[in-house]
Amino acid sequence: MDGTISSWDLSTGVDGPGTRFVVFTCGCPLRCLYCQNPETWRMRDGRRVTADEVMAEIAKYRRFIEVAGGGVTISGGEPLLQPRFTGELLARCHEAGLHTALDTSGLLGHRADDALLADTDLVLLDIKSSLPATYRKVTGGPLEPTLRFARRLADLGRPVWVRFVLVPGLTDAPENVDGLARFVAGLGNVERVDVLPFHRMATEKYQRLGLDFPLARTPAPGPELLDRVHGQFREHGLVSV
Numbered sequence: 001m002d003g004t005i006s007s008w009d010l011s012t013g014v015d016g017p018g019t020r021f022v023v024f025t026c027g028c029p030l031r032c033l034y035c036q037n038p039e040t041w042r043m044r045d046g047r048r049v050t051a052d053e054v055m056a057e058i059a060k061y062r063r064f065i066e067v068a069g070g071g072v073t074i075s076g077g078e079p080l081l082q083p084r085f086t087g088e089l090l091a092r093c094h095e096a097g098l099h100t101a102l103d104t105s106g107l108l109g110h111r112a113d114d115a116l117l118a119d120t121d122l123v124l125l126d127i128k129s130s131l132p133a134t135y136r137k138v139t140g141g142p143l144e145p146t147l148r149f150a151r152r153l154a155d156l157g158r159p160v161w162v163r164f165v166l167v168p169g170l171t172d173a174p175e176n177v178d179g180l181a182r183f184v185a186g187l188g189n190v191e192r193v194d195v196l197p198f199h200r201m202a203t204e205k206y207q208r209l210g211l212d213f214p215l216a217r218t219p220a221p222g223p224e225l226l227d228r229v230h231g232q233f234r235e236h237g238l239v240s241v
């Protein structure tokens with residue numbers, strides 16, 4: 001089985017517990033205004049690799065990952081655009097005893113079968129807004145499939161970390177955050193909410209690719225706004241990081 005990837009990398013902090021070997025798959029049906037990985041948008045810009053090649057690379061880091069309490073995260077782009085390739089990587093990592101995480105917007109959650117989800121120890125579910133109009137403005141796509149996928153993960157009892165990118169003037173409205181907090185608190189399987197402060201570090205990447213960065217003038221959220229948003233999630237009994 002082969003698939004298309006943009007790159008792989010080691011990361012610590014936001015891609016699951018411990019130090020992670022992260023595979024960035026290529027291709028994404030959304031176009032988030034704040035996307036940090038525009039080089040992963042188009043499948044044709046990636047490179048074909050076999051699952052064997054990816055597993056051989058992971059094997060080189062295996063001891064290091066295990067000592068650091070980490071695992072493997074399949075990210076993107078949107079990994080569920082290539083569900084068979086993603087499923088095979090998750091299954092083989094799982095079989096090898098590695099902790100597995102899937103980073104997804106949930107838009108294509110219907111393409112993840114129950115076997116793929118059984119091989120996924122943690123879903124990093126990016127819910128970009130709780131308001132359909134804001135969601136569409138941020139991503140260009142519909143909100144409902146993500147909410148449906150979130151409910152399915154709850155029914156299956158799969159552990160989830162929700163990720164929410166906080167962008168001043170775009171996703172920071174109190175009713176947007178409150179709606180998300182209420183929805184997430186009602187699921188029962190969400191271990192934590194990662195509030196990711198917007199930043200402009202991808203600006204140069206956009207320039208290199210000849211693309212406009214629509215949020216080039218948007219500031220990062222200040223400490224007061226971050227406190228308010230963490231507080232809104234915590235008011236609903238959630239762990240907000």
Ligand code: SF4
Nearest residue numbers: 028030031032035077
């Ligand atoms: S879903 Fe992720 S990869 Fe796709 S456009 Fe949005 S932020 Fe970028």
